[in-house]
Amino acid sequence: MKIVIIPSGFKECLSSEGVAKAMNNGIQRFDPNVETMVIPMIDGGEGFAHTIIKLKKGELIYREVIGPIGEKVRSHFGIFQENGKKTAVIEMAAVAGLTLIPRNKRNPLKTTTFGVGQLIKSALDLGVDDILIGCGDSGTSDGGAGMAEALGVRFLDKYHQALNIGGGGDLHSIENINISGIDPRLSKVKIDVACNWYNILCGPRGVARVFAPQKGANPEEAEQLARNLEYYAQLILQQMEVDVRTTPGGGASGGLGAGLMAFTGATLHPRFDIIMQYIQLEEHIKNADLVLTAEGCLDYQTPNGKIPAEVARIAGNLGVPVIAITGTIGEGASINYTNGIHAYTSIIQSPTSLEIAMKDASRLIADSAEAAVRQIRIGYQMAKRKYKREII
Template sequence: MKIIIAPDSFKGSLTAIEAAQAIDRGVKKAFYDAETVLLPVADGGEGSMETLVSATDGKIKHTPVIGPLGNKVEAAYGVLGDGKTCVIEMATASGLNLIPEGNLSPLQATTYGTGQLIKQALDDGFSSFIIGVGGSATNDGGAGMLQALGLQLLNENGHEIGYGGGELNRMKQIDMRYFDKRIKDCSFRIASDVQNPLTGVNGASAIFGPQKGATAAEVALLDENLMHWANKVEKTTGIKLHDLPGAGAAGGIGGAFQAFFPGDMKRGIDVVLDYIKLDEKVIDADLVITGEGQIDSQTASGKTPMGVAQAAKKRNVPTIMIAGSIGKGFEVLYDFGVVSANSIINRPMPLEEAIERAEELVEWSAEQVVRSYFFQKLNNNGRLNT
């Protein structure tokens, strides 16, 4: 019996690695001799760096950078097991998680620290990059990142503008003379599920600005400033970011990558699955178990459990999902090789208790689902029927 264990994190309670370990313990309680392969996964957002580093026996390097509000923070980048590929999770330098509750400031928040991470990796000799852009606190179009890499954004007096999306309307000129020359010889794969354009009603400011603390008035100002930014970028590079799919990712940093960096954008879960080689490891498996905090109709839009199920279905391997909660519309997942979706909650309990007990509840749920799934498939000798 071979079972692939490939969950995402249960946000607020378990990392993907902790969830995988808990599922593994549950499986072994049911079938102590089962062969399990732990492949914790992520979708390009928070946890992706740790997942990829763990799956490839890589390492993590820490470095101080300027955080989203200009304060110094301890960020990190990962090096995959090949020793050649650098993984940067922008949330470690420019993420919402770095801002204390009640202090969100979308007009001032900067991606400068993300640029510093890239520069440090360049200094360390890396030229192949994976960039996860989920969880950002920023709406500056990636301007801060570019400034950290030498791009000069000048005001009418020829001086650098300040940090944040609120400053973009003061920019009169983009000067590329000092932009890091090493970038043109690198490759950048941007892991993002966001297809929003940079500006307009579906743009970065309108759709994601409120999540970062922007009021209605600030959303309008930020969108206007990103329009100004896009006009200047088009004049400088010839690339029109205004309505370009994916340009609105992470407050517009998706557009900065498309305009100034060689590379491509790809669905986050696909980037991760490529590197952990799930497609190969699932070939001779009997079952895949995946999950995350909540499973509902939105899971089918490209979230981690859905990507795992799709990869398993290609090899005709069934998938079972477990989650903290099961929401409306989850039944659509049955069309993609999912056998069942199961909540870890085994009795009525407050949310706080469920979060505190998540590890034991995931373990319990995993034991129950494999006992149920394999009951009819096992003969009296405890072997799989064929």
């Protein structure tokens, strides 16, 4: 039996590498003769830079920058050389991610992407030709305004005084956008952004209404952010002639996708499409008997570009069945049965607290992977017995 293991990480718990290792441990514990291929998957969020740089045999560069709550953090980006070009890989989660914000300080009205702009400047200082930015697992909702400030954009109030945008809560104070001081080197590099294509900046399903509550906003604050981002998008359209309001991917990372598009000329991509240029999944899946994937929570949003659904799409085209192991099974999870996932199971098999489940996640994931493969083995044995009876 050959099994390909392609999980995402469990947010704020285990990286994709940690999840993959646990799944593989469970399988090998049951039968060390099972052939496994382990491919920790990335979606632009945590682990994005590490994984790409490891695959490309590049180098991680460390910098001290401003984190999401305005305090200095040690962050990183990667550099690799290929086909005569130097490419930087920036992971927004490593500089403005939710995990960098203490739970008692989570408020997207006040968190900033300023550090993302600082990392872009650091990459430019190293003379890169291309920049690949992963948008995922953010703790911000400032529309990329903080990032733009770090790159030289000035946001002015009604008195033509420069504002210091501290988060999405300040966007309504902007009257004018001055881009005369933006770093001129941006026009000489190609910037690609891996983002969730289904995330848009504004509207009923705009990023603030959907994701701000997960970042610490209460319902009133989420609506305030939605109004501010709507105003911000209109200002960008009027003064820069760039329409980011409903651009696919523009809502990624609290609107960082829109900011990158408007201020750096970046091209937004469905995250899986561009990541597949670096990781060739088809080659690994086509000869497999089974694909095991994983996600922290499987629900109705999973088919909207999340890793298990994208893995299932590729496996389905190759006729390979898929089982998903998930931390929790959320609302509307059954929709995944019609999107290529043949079965799913939760690692939580008895009443427990979230804190305990997260602490014991590696063991629980290993147990679930082992149980899944044991059930597959039963199916093999049943098929074998049926074949013998038919021969007789």
